[in-house]
Amino acid sequence: xxxxxxxxxxxxxxxxxxxxxxxxxxxxxxxxxxxxxxxxxxxxxxxxxxxxxxxxxxxxxxxxxxxxxxxxxxxxxxxxxxxxxxxxxxxxxxxxxxxxxxxxxxxxxxxxxxxxxxxxxxxxxxxxxxxxxxxxxxxxxxxxxxxxxxxxxxxxxxxxxxxxxxxxxxxxxxxxxxxxxxxxxxxxxxxxxxxxxxxxxxxxxxxxxxxxxxxxxxxxxxxxxxxxxxxxxxxxxxxxxxxxxxxxxxxxxxxxxxxxxxxxxxx
Amino acid sequence: xxxxxxxxxxxxxxxxxxxxxxxxxxxxxxxxxxxxxxxxxxxxxxxxxxxxxxxxxxxxxxxxxxxxxxxxxxxxxxxxxxxxxxxxxxxxxxxxxxxxxxxxxxxxxxxxxxxxxxxxxxxxxxxxxxxxxxxxxxxxxxxxxxxxxxxxxxxxxxxxxxxxxxxxxxxxxxxxxxxxxxxxxxxxxxxxxxxxxxxxxxxxxxxxxxxxxxxxxxxxxxxxxxxxxxxxxxxxxxxxxxxxxxxxxxxxxxxxxxxxx
Ligand SMILES: Nc1ncnc2c1ncn2[C@@H]1O[C@H](COP(=O)(O)OP(=O)(O)OP(=O)(O)O)[C@@H](O)[C@H]1O
Ligand SMILES: [Mg+2]
Numbered sequence: 001x002x003x004x005x006x007x008x009x010x011x012x013x014x015x016x017x018x019x020x021x022x023x024x025x026x027x028x029x030x031x032x033x034x035x036x037x038x039x040x041x042x043x044x045x046x047x048x049x050x051x052x053x054x055x056x057x058x059x060x061x062x063x064x065x066x067x068x069x070x071x072x073x074x075x076x077x078x079x080x081x082x083x084x085x086x087x088x089x090x091x092x093x094x095x096x097x098x099x100x101x102x103x104x105x106x107x108x109x110x111x112x113x114x115x116x117x118x119x120x121x122x123x124x125x126x127x128x129x130x131x132x133x134x135x136x137x138x139x140x141x142x143x144x145x146x147x148x149x150x151x152x153x154x155x156x157x158x159x160x161x162x163x164x165x166x167x168x169x170x171x172x173x174x175x176x177x178x179x180x181x182x183x184x185x186x187x188x189x190x191x192x193x194x195x196x197x198x199x200x201x202x203x204x205x206x207x208x209x210x211x212x213x214x215x216x217x218x219x220x221x222x223x224x225x226x227x228x229x230x231x232x233x234x235x236x237x238x239x240x241x242x243x244x245x246x247x248x249x250x251x252x253x254x255x256x257x258x259x260x261x262x263x264x265x266x267x
Numbered sequence: 268x269x270x271x272x273x274x275x276x277x278x279x280x281x282x283x284x285x286x287x288x289x290x291x292x293x294x295x296x297x298x299x300x301x302x303x304x305x306x307x308x309x310x311x312x313x314x315x316x317x318x319x320x321x322x323x324x325x326x327x328x329x330x331x332x333x334x335x336x337x338x339x340x341x342x343x344x345x346x347x348x349x350x351x352x353x354x355x356x357x358x359x360x361x362x363x364x365x366x367x368x369x370x371x372x373x374x375x376x377x378x379x380x381x382x383x384x385x386x387x388x389x390x391x392x393x394x395x396x397x398x399x400x401x402x403x404x405x406x407x408x409x410x411x412x413x414x415x416x417x418x419x420x421x422x423x424x425x426x427x428x429x430x431x432x433x434x435x436x437x438x439x440x441x442x443x444x445x446x447x448x449x450x451x452x453x454x455x456x457x458x459x460x461x462x463x464x465x466x467x468x469x470x471x472x473x474x475x476x477x478x479x480x481x482x483x484x485x486x487x488x489x490x491x492x493x494x495x496x497x498x499x500x501x502x503x504x505x506x507x508x509x510x511x512x513x514x515x516x517x518x519x520x521x522x523x524x525x526x527x528x
Binding site: 059062063064082083084086087088090092094096097098099107108111139140141155159 | 414416417419420421422423424425426434435438514515516
């Protein structure tokens with residue numbers, strides 16, 4: 001047995017190396033030579049132009065698609081298919097209309113009728129965390145867009161996933177609801193201590209939530225910029241007005257535009 | 268009060284039709300061997316029911332319709348699931364389903380009577396066959412149209428294939444299946460009556476047929492009224508069932524039905 005070096009670099013919890021992916025018959029590939037290491041507990045925002053392959057990247061990580069080349073590992077084990085250590089929120093709410101809020105949150109485990117007491121307690125706790133305690137018995141048809149996305153957040157957390165994948169979870173919502181949910185997401189993430197990958201189109205949203213921002217652009221998609229966000233936590237809506245925030249946003253906007261100009265034309 | 272108001276317009280239409288019918292068959296109107304007055308039809312219906320002459324026919328038609336309908340529907344849903352869920356089954360069977368579906372099944376009635384005899388069995392087979400196809404097509408379509416995003420979501424949460432079928436595809440197909448069941452109940456009646464027309468010694472279709480031979484037009488009409496009642500009753504039952512089972516559709520913003528969690 002060897003003694004670990006005093007300052008062992010934290011091994012990445014998620015490691016992608018040289019990943020290539022093309023949908024059947026799509027040429028050039030959507031993603032190519034994609035390499036990305038994500039440290040445990042990090043909140044990484046992925047920014048990029050529409051069609052840049054952000055959702056595709058999350059689908060690969062969720063095990064819904066397999067890369068044609070390269071490796072992806074989560075906590076040291078290759079991702080070969082859907083894993084219970086991964087939780088996801090989708091761009092659309094994707095709730096089962098024929099199941100209550102509670103059952104939708106329980107979906108990663110078992111529905112209420114067959115769930116264990118611990119699972120039920122977990123679901124009820126999560127429903128309360130996202131502020132839906134009074135809506136637990138409602139069906140999705142009776143929810144507003146913001147409420148539906150909250151259910152999605154709670155469902156993602158059901159299995160205490162190590163890795164959270166969020167694909168523009170708030171994009172369909174109005175600005176106020178987005179801000180409120182971003183705050184909630186920050187709080188939840190700080191409580192759950194998991195690693196998060198958050199896809200967004202919004203620079204302020206990325207800055208508000210992330211420790212690190214990755215710009216994915218070009219065809220095939222590559223990582224064209226990678227930036228730390230040295231803002232203190234917890235961040236509040238006031239941080240959005242801070243001078244540091246404005247400076248970072250300007251910097252990021254320039255980076256974003258440059259990288260898109262440098263990359264292949266998007267279409 | 269609301270209910271009463273809802274019933275008034277159709278009741279008014281009924282009275283108007285009755286009046287027009289009475290007038291058309293009154294003095295100087297159509298002869299009663301072409302169109303009997305409504306009172307005569309009502310009397311024929313009443314006496315047929317009261318003296319028991321109609322009951323064996325009604326029982327026969329109901330038995331044929333219901334057993335054929337249940338068997339045909341069950342077979343249709345099972346076949347539909349197999350076709351929608353199994354590539355192999357689809358490749359072998361689907362082209363023939365399409366071909367047979369395009370064929371008017373009542374044309375097979377004489378053949379089926381030859382094969383299955385003049386009794387109940389041939390009617391059951393004809394009914395089953397006739398309500399099989401619409402439900403089959405609806406089942407396949409309903410399962411195939413399940414939201415692929417919901418399926419991807421369930422896969423991402425490691426739900427197994429059987430779970431996805433049971434909890435996503437089947438509920439997603441439910442309203443299409445009910446639509447097929449509703450079409451089926453009407454077609455089932457047609458099947459039973461056609462079978463009874465062609466060759467039978469019982470049934471409401473036979474009753475109508477034999478009344479025709481005797482030029483007893485009032486009884487013919489009474490038979491038609493009985494069939495119409497079956498049809499209306501059957502499809503409203505299916506619709507009521509649909510509202511309970513597929514509660515999440517249509518009434519999007521309603522509260523959940525009591526007692527479900
Ligand atoms: N199922 C699919 N089959 C074939 N091509 C696809 C499929 N899904 C996405 N694509 C293509 O892959 C490319 C990347 O799509 P993707 O959804 O990953 O982009 P995105 O970065 O998430 O865009 P947006 O920000 O608009 O959501 C697009 O050109 C799209 O047309
Ligand atoms: Mg996307």
